[in-house]
Amino acid sequence: MNLDTLIDGIAAACLVAGALLSLAAGVALLRFPDLLSRMHAATKPQVLGLLLALLGGALRLRNTIDITTLVLVGVFQLATAPVAAHMVGRAAYRDQQLRRDLLVTDELATNPPIDDESRNHRPRS
Amino acid sequence: MLTVVAVAVTAVLAISAGLALIRLIRGPSVLDRVVAMDVLLAIVLSGIATEAAYSRDGSALPVLVVLSILGFTGSVSVARFATRDGQK
Numbered sequence: 001m002n003l004d005t006l007i008d009g010i011a012a013a014c015l016v017a018g019a020l021l022s023l024a025a026g027v028a029l030l031r032f033p034d035l036l037s038r039m040h041a042a043t044k045p046q047v048l049g050l051l052l053a054l055l056g057g058a059l060r061l062r063n064t065i066d067i068t069t070l071v072l073v074g075v076f077q078l079a080t081a082p083v084a085a086h087m088v089g090r091a092a093y094r095d096q097q098l099r100r101d102l103l104v105t106d107e108l109a110t111n112p113p114i115d116d117e118s119r120n121h122r123p124r125s
Numbered sequence: 126m127l128t129v130v131a132v133a134v135t136a137v138l139a140i141s142a143g144l145a146l147i148r149l150i151r152g153p154s155v156l157d158r159v160v161a162m163d164v165l166l167a168i169v170l171s172g173i174a175t176e177a178a179y180s181r182d183g184s185a186l187p188v189l190v191v192l193s194i195l196g197f198t199g200s201v202s203v204a205r206f207a208t209r210d211g212q213k
Contacts, residue, residue, distance in 0.1 A: 012130040015175055019137040022168050026141030029148045029164055035156055038148070042160045046167045053171035057178040057186075066183035070174070073189045077167075080197035084163060087204040092156050095207075 007059050014056035021049030034099040035092045043085045047077055131179040138175070142168045155207045159200050166196040 028041030051074050058070045092098055093108060100106075142165060149161040170189055177185050 011178060012127060015134050015178060016130060016137075018171055019134040019141075019175075022171055023137050023141040023144075025164050026144030026168070029161055030144045035154065035160065038157065038160050042164045046164050050167045050171050050174075053174040053178075054189075057174040060178035060181060061183050063183070066177075066186055069183070069186040069190060073170070073186075073193055076190070076193050076197075077170075080193070081163075084197055084200045084204070087201050088156050088159055091204045091207050092154075095154075095156075097154050097156060 007062070011056040011059035014052045014059065018049040018052030018056060021045045021052065025049065034102060035097055036089060037102070039085050039088055039092075043081050047081045050074075050077055131175065134175050135172070138168055138172050142172075156204065159203050159207070163196060163200050166192060 022045075025041050025046040028045070029038055032038045032041055054070045054074050058067045061067065061070075145161050145165040145168060149158055149165060152158050152161055170192055173185050173189055173192075177183055
């Protein structure tokens with residue numbers, strides 16, 4: 001068993017693990033009860049699955065240019081997935097699209113609720 | 126790489142893409158659909174990376190960069206402007 005075969009085997013294992021994490025994210029997306037918990041599925045297992053798939057690709061391609069591109073995609077995904085999830089979660093909270101009975105704690109609850117009157121006047125940032 | 130691994134990974138990714146697609150169609154609010162779209166896009170990225178790994182051909186990798194940038198821009202802009210499904 002030479003080194004190339006070993007690295008190819010590790011790459012195959014990474015790809016399989018990434019696909020299984022994607023499957024976990026898909027199942028969770030379908031089964032979780034409300035938007036905030038679905039967001040959890042979309043950010044954590046999905047990003048880890050994508051990173052494992054990229055790692056598998058990098059182990060398989062083994063040249064500098066392709067690995068640089070894959071690292072760029074991975075870093076970009078790690079930087080943007082929290083931002084996108086934060087935007088979605090904030091929009092969901094503002095529109096009250098969440099199930100209060102599932103929340104353990106609501107750290108934003110001390111703020112006065114935004115009614116439609118004040119929503120029209122304040123900038124929606 | 127074994128062809129078996131490639132076929133298995135493709136099948137599993139297809140199943141998860143189908144699940145995300147079901148949520149994309151059903152999912153009651155716009156934000157649910159944004160989240161499902163994000164997951165679907167990440168699955169597509171995984172599929173392209175798997176294809177590149179299987180064929181040892183890195184020519185599809187710039188597509189990954191473009192797709193991840195587009196997905197981020199899309200979900201952030203939709204989440205920024207999404208209100209109560211236009212019922213306001």
